[in-house]
Amino acid sequence: MENDQGILVDLYVPRKCAATNRLITSKDHASVQISVVDVDADGRALPTSTSFALSGAVRAMGESDDSLNRLATKAGLLRNVWSYQK
Secondary structure, eight states: OBOTTOOBOOSOOOEEOTTTOOEEOTTOTTOEEEEEEEEOTTSOEEEEEEEEEEOHHHHHTTOHHHHHHHHHHHTTSOSSSOOOOO
């Protein structure tokens, strides 16, 4: 919600799970947000990063590693790591 001056005044802005697109509630204490920093050719960190939020349900199912590999591959951060299997 915004006030009259256009400033965001919400105390809590919910996040969405990057793997399932479900809302991460404020009571989900098992959820994590992982930021993967971009690096230059010398391996030094750049000020930009890509963040992935994973819900506690994904982590409880043991799917967080596979989901993170899939999301990082889709974002162009990994190659030849994740492949869909029927």
